[in-house]
Amino acid sequence: MSEIREFADLFDAILKEKNAEKYSYTLVKSEKQELNAESGEFKLMRTVFSNYTSLKLFRGTRMGNVSGTDLSEEGLRKLADDGIVAAESAEEDPCNDFGPDQGKDVFRQGVWEPDIDRFLERVKELLTTIKTDYPKINVMMAIASFDRHNWISRNTNGTEFEAFTGSYGLALEISASDGEKNTGISGTGFDFKDLDTPLIDCCNVRDTLEKTQNSLNPQTLTGKFEGPVIMTPGCAAQFLSMLAGNYMGSGVIMEGTSLWLDKVGEQVCSPMLTVSLNSFDERIIVGERGTQDGFRTEDVTLIDKGVLKAHMLSLYAAKKTGRPMLPNTSFNVVVEPGDKSLSELIASVDKGLLMGDFSGGYPGTNGEFSGVAKNSFLIENGKVGPAVMETMVNGNLGEIFKTIRGISKELLCDGGMVMPYIAFDGIVISGK
Amino acid sequence: MIQDVLGSKCALFSDGVQTILRGQENRMRRVVFLKGNLVQNVRSEERGVSARVNRNGMFGFASVAEYTPEAAEKVIRAATDNALFLGRHSTDRIVLPPSCGTGTIPLTGQINDAEQKRIIDLCRRIDDHIAEKYPDLSSRVVVYTEDSMDKIIYTSDAFNGHAVYPRAHMMIQMSTETADGTPVEMMDVLGGYGGFEDHFTEPEKLFPVIDKIYERLMDKKEGVYADAGYKTVVLGGMMGGMLAHEAVGHTVEADLVRGGSVAGPNLGKQVASELVTMVDFAHTYNGAMAPLPVYIDDEGTKAEDAMLIRDGILVGYMNDRESAAEYGMKAAGNSRGWAFSDEPLIRMRNTCILPGRNTLEELISSVDDGYYLIQSGNGQADLTGEFMFGVTCGYEIKNGKLGRALLDTTVTGVAFDMLKTVDMVSSEVQWSTSGTCGKKQAMAVSMGGPLMRCKIMIGGR
Structure with missing residues (x-):
């Protein structure tokens, strides 16, 4: 029996003793080993032993949500008491609920026993390779971590899920400098489960280093034009996340402010676009297995060839609005690849941008966005040219996803999502 | 607020290394009303102890989600081991200079905890007021957030102290639609340093701010795009x-x-x-x-x-x-x-x-x-x-x-x-x-x- 089960049994006994008839909770024990390098040199080794407890407790249809870090008997008793007080303070709402009995299951994903010495050697090798191959790059921060979690989730309908998960992760924050010339910050991050491949060859590390080193002589654009924008997978994911929040999420559907409120089953995007939440995809290192509402996670298609298949509704939002709940509360996004290579997409652009990051205000519910193109390059006559600075892009989220001009065959897998490059029309690019 | 259980563990600080021992609790209270529905009713408390050790310029850090003398011992040992581990794999960095002084900073404030029901009642009152006075809104959101940090700090060569950082805020957002049906929003945030009692005991004092948000929203409803x-x-x-x-x-x-x-x-x-x-x-x-x-x-x-x-x-x-x-x-x-x-x-x-x-x-x-x-x-x-x-x-x-x-x-x-x-x-x-x-x-x-x-x-x- 795992240690976490002993805590769970104790917690059940405490909740029963306090006459809690309806509740769900998650208990987590986790461990992080994290190596931090600054300016290309090791600086700090960090070990974190964490606990996390989260309890949803009901009094009739009133619900309180409390959380903490104390797994001692005293801590669990206090959490139960706090949950009762929070629930009794709440208002009656029959939409507060969690899923029916989903049975019992144990999930194992990723790697449980890390090889920290080898991991450290891989990071050292990465830092050395960067110094050799990319001499103008300054690794401002490299955070290499191994994270391991054992969690158990139970509710009074009978569901019990337990999980053992572990993964390595790397986050790089870099800039380039040459004399007094400096670039801005760029970076990448990804999760992985083995140390077989040098880190420099993982995910988009080399691409990020090359693009950053090529950004030392940025050009300030003048004037304004509407041109195609090819977004890198990371940038496209950023826009997809905004699209989900503004058009498909529980909040905007409950508020009634989503422009896709009554669009399920309708064509809302280009037929080229298919978006799913595929937590069971083998490219996802640690995918969701149980939703936040106590259901078994399922792979779901959100947009199929441009047709909206579902809103991303929690159980509460689903009950509140009389619409179907989505049995996936992750953002394990998988976007289907297109039929053109990145070089073909670039070759088709007379004048536009290859955009690495968007730095902009979060769009309002009308979808209007406006911001700065960061880590971005001018495309002219089908070729990638100089980096750009002080370049703004604006458009409308809903509209640009209707006018996709191409999706790349190449996919970026960062361990949490799978994304291609996406080329959009209808974005206004303006310089100084 | 947390009590001091760490002081006796300063005896474990090693000579020749700089050590910081920190006990901390973060509290968060959050209540959200969305269009009149209580959609979040959350209380959280995270507490633990950490140590950071600097040895020959290499930093070792460790933390445990327990706030006990035993946990303090564990993190001092683990942080020291981490600094040693890193030292074996790298050349030395800058050795920290002597500190700018030593002494004790006394408790810097208080964290007062409001009952969850009072917070919910306040948000309900504000939401009801908005709904009654401005029924033409397409949506409204009222968010109360209280986040506080409570830290006890012991160091080998600098100041010791007990610091608290309580904050309480309410965010109010209203939405409407322009003539062509496009949604627009306006929001503002109230509150500041302190807790519920310092900012939110008289809801009617918030009403003028609500009126201002609405006024600006109505202006924005007729708004134009800026000329780029x-x-x-x-x-x-x-x-x-x-x-x-x-x-x-x-x-x-x-x-x-x-x-x-x-x-x-x-x-x-x-x-x-x-x-x-x-x-x-x-x-x-x-x-x-x-x-x-x-x-x-x-x-x-x-x-x-x-x-x-x-x-x-x-x-x-x-x-x-x-x-x-x-x-x-x-x-x-x-x-x-x-x-x-x-x-x-x-x-x-x-x-x-x-x-x-x-x-x-x-x-x-x-x-x-x-x-x-x-x-x-x-x-x-x-x-x-x-x-x-x-x-x-x-x-x-x-x-x-x-x-x-x-x-x-x-x-x-x-x-x-x-x-x-x-x-x-x-x-x-x-x-x-x-x-x-x-x-x-x-x-x-x-x-x-x-x-x-x-x-x-x-x-x-």
Whole structure:
């Protein structure tokens, strides 16, 4: 029996003793080993032993949500008491609920026993390779971590899920400098489960280093034009996340402010676009297995060839609005690849941008966005040219996803999502 | 609040290494009403202890989610092991210099806990008031958030202390639709340092702010897109604070200077108009308590103000003890961690551009064709000082008078270029107290600024 089960049994006994008839909770024990390098040199080794407890407790249809870090008997008793007080303070709402009995299951994903010495050697090798191959790059921060979690989730309908998960992760924050010339910050991050491949060859590390080193002589654009924008997978994911929040999420559907409120089953995007939440995809290192509402996670298609298949509704939002709940509360996004290579997409652009990051205000519910193109390059006559600075892009989220001009065959897998490059029309690019 | 159970464990600090032992509790209370529905009713408490050990310039850090003397022993041992482990794989770094002093900073404040029912009742009252008075809204959101940090700090060679950082805020957002059915929103945030009792015991005192949000929303409903380009603008105080924090503040954090920020080669140079002076205040502004008072940081440095720009000249950075030694500056208490499990990083506190001599009326009347930008939704900046702020509330200025409201837009520029265009500064400072900065970890920050006339790039359609 795992240690976490002993805590769970104790917690059940405490909740029963306090006459809690309806509740769900998650208990987590986790461990992080994290190596931090600054300016290309090791600086700090960090070990974190964490606990996390989260309890949803009901009094009739009133619900309180409390959380903490104390797994001692005293801590669990206090959490139960706090949950009762929070629930009794709440208002009656029959939409507060969690899923029916989903049975019992144990999930194992990723790697449980890390090889920290080898991991450290891989990071050292990465830092050395960067110094050799990319001499103008300054690794401002490299955070290499191994994270391991054992969690158990139970509710009074009978569901019990337990999980053992572990993964390595790397986050790089870099800039380039040459004399007094400096670039801005760029970076990448990804999760992985083995140390077989040098880190420099993982995910988009080399691409990020090359693009950053090529950004030392940025050009300030003048004037304004509407041109195609090819977004890198990371940038496209950023826009997809905004699209989900503004058009498909529980909040905007409950508020009634989503422009896709009554669009399920309708064509809302280009037929080229298919978006799913595929937590069971083998490219996802640690995918969701149980939703936040106590259901078994399922792979779901959100947009199929441009047709909206579902809103991303929690159980509460689903009950509140009389619409179907989505049995996936992750953002394990998988976007289907297109039929053109990145070089073909670039070759088709007379004048536009290859955009690495968007730095902009979060769009309002009308979808209007406006911001700065960061880590971005001018495309002219089908070729990638100089980096750009002080370049703004604006458009409308809903509209640009209707006018996709191409999706790349190449996919970026960062361990949490799978994304291609996406080329959009209808974005206004303006310089100084 | 947490009681001191750590003091006796200072005996475990090793000679010849610098050690910090920190016990901490973070509390959060959150209640959200969305269109009259209570959608979040949350209380959380996270407590634990951490140790950071510096040995020959290598840092070892460890934390445990327990707040006991035994946990303190465990983290001191683990942090020491981590520093030794790293030392075996790397060459030595800067050895931290002697601290700027030792002593004890007494308890700096109190954290008072409001009953959840009172918070829910308050939010319900506010929501009911909005629903009754303004039934034409398409949606409304009322969010109450209380976040507090309570830290007990013991160090081997610096100050010990007990620091608390309580904050309570309410965010109110209203939505409506324009004539063509396009949704628009307006929001504002109330509250500040302290707890429920300090800000929210009399709901009717919040009603004028609610009226103002509605008034601005109705203006925005008839709003227009900004005319994109390089424009003369009057930045409101909140925008000035955002500029101070995002566009300038981050570039003068010494760890980002080390990473190649634009502040590196500009130390001692003119980076702004002579009207611009900028300070990261520790705990006191203008003779009164600053919105987020910091008396001791998480390295045990007694907090002082950090002068950053004086009369347009870049004069200093924000440092931790290591970077202060590297740049020949004095650490002023900027090293803070968000949770017990977070190592301290260089963070801002109360970052502010100081006031000038003009009035709002003088600023507005001086602009023939430009914009008055009042409120920002979010902001980001880069090492180069290139910044972006979302603008969620603003107005045209035509012939010295306010005109039509603006729909959401964005402004951008390069901080040290843009600050040189500042030619009028108002005599009043507005503070934004609800900020949470992201830099590996979250961190509570406050930012302030006067109104400023300057030139800036504004996005349109």
